[in-house]
Amino acid sequence: xxxxxxxxxxxxxxxxxxxxxxxxxxxxxxxxxxxxxxxxxxxxxxxxxxxxxxxxxxxxxxxxxxxxxxxxxxxxxxxxxxxxxxxxxxxxxxxxxxxxxxxxxxxxxxxxxxxxxxxxxxxxxxxxxxxxxxxxxxxxxxxxxxxxxxxxxxxxxxxxxxxxxxxxxxxxxxxxxxxxxxxxxxxxxxxxxxxxxxxxxxxxxxxxxxxxxxxxxxxxxxxxxxxxx
Amino acid sequence: xxxxxxxxxxxxxxxxxxxxxxxxxxxxxxxxxxxxxxxxxxxxxxxxxxxxxxxxxxxxxxxxxxxxxxxxxxxxxxxxxxxxxxxxxxxxxxxxxxxxxxxxxxxxxxxxxxxxxxxxxxxxxxxxxxxxxxxxxxxxxxxxxxxxxxxxxxxxxxxxxxxxxxxxxxxxxxxxxxxxxxxxxxxxxxxxxxxxxxxxxxxxxxxxxxxxxxxxxxxxxxxxxxxxxxxxxxxxxxxxxxxxxxx
Numbered sequence: 001x002x003x004x005x006x007x008x009x010x011x012x013x014x015x016x017x018x019x020x021x022x023x024x025x026x027x028x029x030x031x032x033x034x035x036x037x038x039x040x041x042x043x044x045x046x047x048x049x050x051x052x053x054x055x056x057x058x059x060x061x062x063x064x065x066x067x068x069x070x071x072x073x074x075x076x077x078x079x080x081x082x083x084x085x086x087x088x089x090x091x092x093x094x095x096x097x098x099x100x101x102x103x104x105x106x107x108x109x110x111x112x113x114x115x116x117x118x119x120x121x122x123x124x125x126x127x128x129x130x131x132x133x134x135x136x137x138x139x140x141x142x143x144x145x146x147x148x149x150x151x152x153x154x155x156x157x158x159x160x161x162x163x164x165x166x167x168x169x170x171x172x173x174x175x176x177x178x179x180x181x182x183x184x185x186x187x188x189x190x191x192x193x194x195x196x197x198x199x200x201x202x203x204x205x206x207x208x209x210x211x212x213x214x215x216x217x218x219x220x221x222x223x224x225x226x227x228x229x
Numbered sequence: 230x231x232x233x234x235x236x237x238x239x240x241x242x243x244x245x246x247x248x249x250x251x252x253x254x255x256x257x258x259x260x261x262x263x264x265x266x267x268x269x270x271x272x273x274x275x276x277x278x279x280x281x282x283x284x285x286x287x288x289x290x291x292x293x294x295x296x297x298x299x300x301x302x303x304x305x306x307x308x309x310x311x312x313x314x315x316x317x318x319x320x321x322x323x324x325x326x327x328x329x330x331x332x333x334x335x336x337x338x339x340x341x342x343x344x345x346x347x348x349x350x351x352x353x354x355x356x357x358x359x360x361x362x363x364x365x366x367x368x369x370x371x372x373x374x375x376x377x378x379x380x381x382x383x384x385x386x387x388x389x390x391x392x393x394x395x396x397x398x399x400x401x402x403x404x405x406x407x408x409x410x411x412x413x414x415x416x417x418x419x420x421x422x423x424x425x426x427x428x429x430x431x432x433x434x435x436x437x438x439x440x441x442x443x444x445x446x447x448x449x450x451x452x453x454x455x456x457x458x459x460x461x462x463x464x465x466x467x468x469x470x471x472x473x474x475x476x
Binding site: 060063067070074090091093094097136 | 307321323326327334346349353357358391
């Protein structure tokens with residue numbers, strides 16, 4: 001397939017954008033990465049995702065697909081000859097979808113909330129939620145991996161992609177708030193898994209550096225604090 | 230809702246008898262399907278519709294959400310919410326995940342998701358849109374009043390119009406056949422009377438094509454039998470309003 005057949009509209013700091021890129025890498029599909037300029041939305045983005053006007057968008061043979069996890073499932077189904085991202089068993093599939101939804105709807109919003117300006121009490125409450133979530137995910141890893149390296153077993157799968165894409169921001173949040181969220185004593189499974197995930201060939205090149213994310217977060221904070229010009 | 234005696238008879242009488250008679254190898258165990266649900270829940274209705282579309286016999290268990298059963302807490306410890314589909318003792322949580330599961334397990338009848346990956350992605354996208362927008366904006370309509378309610382109505386109607394636009398002139402969201410997006414959205418029809426009465430507006434006037442689609446869906450047994458009466462839902466909403474002190 002020609003490289004220009006597959007395009008990903010995105011931006012380097014976005015964990016959601018990482019997801020389709022990891023999926024395409026795992027399937028060894030070549031694609032063109034079209035980086036959006038921060039602060040403005042390209043005509044192509046507005047045309048491809050008129051409902052939300054958000055990245056990522058996968059454009060395959062001129063057809064746009066939106067929402068990161070929907071894109072990952074699409075990639076899995078179209079490039080079916082590559083390693084599968086979702087389990088083949090319907091029950092395991094349902095479990096994988098459940099954990100990915102939990103990560104997106106409950107867990108990551110708590111992580112993101114820590115970075116928002118608030119009192120110490122608010123922050124402490126969010127941290128408790130993050131820790132509780134990590135305990136659940138530690139247990140989920142145990143059940144899903146069945147002793148293997150990833151949630152998906154021997155290879156990276158759907159839940160790995162869903163959770164792993166947030167590791168950059170998790171580390172940045174730890175650095176900016178001087179806290180340890182992913183702790184070896186509390187989450188030994190996840191700590192080991194995180195190292196394996198981040199060093200994987202399909203992930204390395206698209207995982208942003210923690211320091212760069214911290215800089216980016218500081219820039220965002222300054223921008224929102226600055227008076228309107 | 231469904232007679233649970235048949236699987237029980239199979240398990241307790243027929244199976245041991247047949248096993249005793251050496252029929253072990255030829256016997257197929259009946260699937261045990263249980264649905265933990267709450268009658269006005271549009272999310273529960275989605276699973277009811279999917280099960281009905283596939284002609285699956287199941288045991289319906291009504292939950293009292295103010296007093297959740299040990300079974301619910303055990304089957305959905307993370308969210309403690311209905312609906313929960315329990316298939317041969319194993320729980321599947323989240324309504325759209327359960328619908329996809331049902332479609333994949335009972336794949337030889339009445340497909341719910343399309344087979345083409347791009348159409349599947351579109352179906353998932355719009356089902357996700359419904360999840361994100363309809364329940365929350367609808368809730369705001371009956372929970373608020375005055376200017377706040379006017380804003381809520383505008384938002385809610387806006388989302389319905391977006392969906393109406395996506396439906397276009399098709400019979401159903403997926404085209405000729407009833408499918409995933411239809412299952413995701415049609416349960417909210419049972420709440421339309423409540424929204425309209427609380428908000429003093431007419432969804433038919435705002436979205437006539439969507440209402441025509443509703444009528445087509447309601448012609449299906451699976452939908453008609455899975456949705457409660459709108460007036461019953463309205464009475465339930467009035468009770469909630471009283472409970473939360475909303476005028």
